[in-house]
Amino acid sequence: MPIWNPWHGCHKISPGCLNCYVYRRDESIGKDASVVTRTGDYSLPLKKDRHGQYKLTPEGGTVFTCMTSDFFLPEADQWRQGCWDIIRQRPELSFHIITKRIDRFTVSLPPDWGEGWDNVTVSSTCEDQERADYRIPILLSLPIKHRQVASEPMLGEINIEKYLASGLIEQVCCGGESGDKARVCDFNWVRELRRQCVRRGVPFIFRQTGAAFLKDGRLYRLERRLQIPQAEKSGYSYVPGTGCAEKIRYTLPERGALFARLARSDFRSRFRLTDKDREYIAAKGMETVLSHAADFVAQKLAPENPRNDGRQTPMRGHPVFIAQHATACCCRGCLEKWHNIPSGKELDLVEREYIVGVLMDWIERELKS
């Protein structure tokens, strides 16, 4: 990973900083990470070899900038202008700045910044909802060409869908914390954030599990070298329109266990067939109801990202709609939560038949009761 660290050292300002890796690494070599110093690499992007070629020419062009500090740290105000001057001279590179201090973005901004530079991507960190609600509106209000959001370390469930709806956030990533004292990262938070990105068509990267990863009620302790590969292996990153989510492996719930779980939900068990629904079924016959169910599933649930997802199933008007709510087959979010079927993928034949099977099963049980 090509990195340019113009200065080193930082101050903790936010819950995400608690186990900061700069501090951890410095402590391990007896260094004080709170001392902020300019590094010897300050002008690295301008350095040339003896053939007059730039030394920093990463494949792909991305340079992660200021990874051993925060680019917008107050102590670095005096040096930042110089960095902008350097960045201006390498328009072919893409400088990626990850910050917890987006509220200081405009301090020492160059006079020719205008609406932002094409070669600068700014990623605002938001480890929890409070930080998200403070920092993302600032990120959106600033003149920046490429904006990203990073929930790393992810410390709780966050809802940022209203910010994603702006269309101004190009990518979201998240991941758990590493180190001996790592706080827990719950896979449900990851899945929930991913759902928001799928609904809004924003690329989502699940970067790493962290060292303490909670999945399906079980806490996993992962060594550093496994944290990134395990996240990759899960397949839970999402790039719209690429079919990437097809790689996710999961198991459909067993029917008996599913119905038992649904019966324990007050919300789900409140849905019952009305007399009108029963009359409708008697008049049309089960064959017709089944073909309607197959149609609804194919049209309103099966696409990679169905239109109006979350609101595509009416609360009444057809016995299949009632069955969909009663069995949590009403939208892709519910299909993911209750049936493990990941969102952001087109439903295949097996999945569609499974859903229709669940719906018809529920209707038959209702008719008998």
Ligand code: SF4
């Ligand atoms: S802002 Fe980043 S580098 Fe600075 S203390 Fe917090 S986590 Fe560490």
Ligand SMILES: [Zn+2]
């Ligand atoms: Zn639903």
